[in-house]
Amino acid sequence: MGCAAFGNLYAPVADVDAEAAMAAAIDVGVRHFDTAPYYGHGLSESRLGAFLRATGHDVILSSKVGRSLAEGEAPGDTGFVGAACARPYFDYGRDAVLRQVEGSLRRLGRERLDMLFVHDIGALVHGADHPARFQQALDGAFPALAELKAQGVVDAIGIGVNEVAVCLETLAAVEIDLILLAGRYTLLEQAALDDLLPLCAARGVGVIVGGPFNSGVLAGGDHYDYGAVPAAIGQRVERLRRVGEAHGVPLAAAALQFPLAAPAVCSVIPGARSAAEVRANTAAMAHAIPADYWAALKAEGLLRADAPVPA
Template sequence: MGETELEVTTLGLGCASLAGIFTGVPAEQARATVRHALDVGINYVDTAPQYGLGRSEHLVGDALREAPVRPILSSKVGRLLRPVDPARQDKGNWIDPLPFDQQYDYSYDGVMRSFEDSRQRLGLEKIDILYVHDIGAGTHGVEGNKPLWAQLAGGGYRALRELRDGGVVKAIGLGVNEWQVLMDAFALGDWDVFLLAGRYTLLEQTSLTPFMTTCIERKASVVVGGPFNSGILVGGDKFNYAKAPDEIVAKVRAIEAVCREFGVPLPAAALQFPLTHPAVCNVLPGPRSPEELDGILAWWDAKIPDELWTTLAAKGLLAEGTPIPGGTA
């Protein structure tokens, strides 16, 4: 990852789905999924206070405390959890969250408090990577983001640098769904790794330039979250957490037709595609069960001929300049 000493397996485990987004996940099933990921050799696990409003960190911590070898672990800052009467709780898309509401805080004190709270929920002394979570106009609106960005620029970034430079964490970055804010982050200083969800996938390469090219120049790595674009690339109907528009459905069908021509499952191509870019160090799907993880592993091991990528490029289904084996689109 970046210029740090962290080395991650190219497949990781994202733990948002385990916290029960859209559909519930039993606690023991969630723990079993984390344990299974470690058993098959995955060494990078990502969680966040937002996921299930604390639920994901509790479940992940339960599994990792029992692990004979601890994986590299990331969590996030920017949201503080406050107790709330469950009858008045804004649960969002979480089916069975813990009884907390979230308060956005990207300040120096907010970052430090979030980090300590995460260690308490995890029941672990160590978090390797801290991401600034969901800052940007896409989450907060243009005007709403301005005071929050001022918090990050005025103190939050300094807190992250202190934690990293003091050896308390090993890497810092941002975890977001929009690449544009990451270009603003480069102006604040140096970062090690960015977790970008949904913007560099088989379906969408909008982050290709200037973001991905700048990562190479600045020696920052990229973890690709949401490789299935909220499910549309594994047979679902959601794109960016909402029902996919017709033009997205049409593009998916065109990509799927090429995959079918080469006998490759669409999810396998979606899962393996991001690693064709030299800035990408890890792909981070979010299975809900050990069985779903086994399905992901089968897609991960599927053999994909180089001709599939060149055919997608020739049909205009990949953005111009996209790195593919043997060249670029």
Template sequence: MMSRWRPPGPLGLGGAPLGNLFAPIAEEEAEAAIEAAWAAGIRTFDTAPLYGLGLSEHRLGRMLRRRPRAEFALSTKVGRLLEPDQAAPREQHGYVGGLPFRVRFDYSAAATLRSIEHSLARLGLARIDTVLIHDPAEDTHGPAWRDRFAEAMAGAAPALTRLREEGVIRAWGLGVNSVEPCLLALEQADPDLFLIAGRYSLLDQGALARLLPACAARGASLIIGGPYNSGLLAGGGTFDYVPAAAWLVARRDRLAALCAEWGVSLKAAALQFCAAPEVVACVIPGARSAAEVTENVRLMAQPIPPGFWAALREAGLIHAEAPVPG
């Protein structure tokens, strides 16, 4: 099947840290990170209303407005409307010092259109390339997610399909942390792509068996978020934004030991592994500073011996069928 529109890759910039995820970032640091991304040739940027309750969209928009609109691809998300509230807590949903709004979940068609209008105003731009339905299956282990997902498929999905057909947006899909809603969306609707965070990485190849072939069959693409699994593959102690289980830390340590044996950076291996499948259009690690952006660009281009990937397979650290760079 012919491939649909794909964001420019292989490396993009994830905007969650720009919304003060877990810790505040000064305005000048956020601007420097975005400027460093542009200078390095990054042209794919992702954000969401949730990220700092509008703060990430404000920061990205302020910098990207200075650039020719045809030269970059921008995605944001729907499903969480921001409602002004001066009394809103300064810490919400993991974001510190965000803007004075509260989040209301709403995946209806009307809320989808309103959310896009609000995002365009915060960004100060006239067009968004890709709109992603944000975590309609936020907790796939709880009972409520299927109702929320059904609302998204009945409301947001047809609204976004219509906007794509009218040429208002280039593509739409889901921005999620789990595989199952992506597979259901391919069955029930006509998405172009998925931003899936943490489910295709050196530590978790849960998307390999079903989602990658399903996307290939439909001509859909993947944007890989969370290539470091929220920190564990970057030297931290968290996996999916919570303290990592002991077995995951042990697996990370085995990966790190093999990397040391081959003289390979674990972070470089993590980024490049995520980018290897043909259906992956882009990998979008977040960054809190210009130095982190510059490091990610360098790591994505760092040479890695082909024998290293074979060694990972032999050690059982990546799936035998997982595509590898080169």
């Protein structure tokens, strides 16, 4: 379960609704919760930590490093509505990363984490500053996470990003266990099949697919990659929906189940902001999809011919 919504991404989520969504996730068997200090500027981690302290559930937790929080400073417009009063800023240095982890552990009420990802590294986020930021991470963040792994503070380390290029760049430079790749291996795009997924499979690096709905557009929402839906994307989604209707397959069901067929993919983590959305995701994962649906997508040019599909 991706927990960005509990940081009030796009719109506020009441405490009671966040708690109900987490409880519903536990009820249906979800045991991996992914969060980050950036989500609501600490709000998502705080809500998740409060829920786990109150309920005592034993879950797998992943969080991220790369952004420090200047508490008490105006955050600016980050897309999180009613976020905690803290200004997030990038810092991939070793000391900053260790302080970021301390903050996450405090908010989550834990002494250790299962996974830690270097967050939003890459040219997509940093533009011309990417080489300097990436070098800072190579010198600081990645060695710090390796130390924490050696100390038993975290079990697995990796990156959490929205682009393929920096995944390949990272794999060429450091040893990691996992990649959390958001929005780049979905029904709408499969370029990760060219190089990244085969390399991860060969290297034994697990891929967690985040953003399987591409920020919501594949589940009936009005966002694509954290912004408005481009006309071309909207048209493609409509074509996908029509093929699904012809085969009795809801688009959300196909979007959730498709990524898991790739050998390197070990998990898919949709977000949810309510118990109803959790139950909808669960139903989508359980929906039986006939083989001729996937064949029809490929015949229509809506899915790459070489894309692995669920049996």
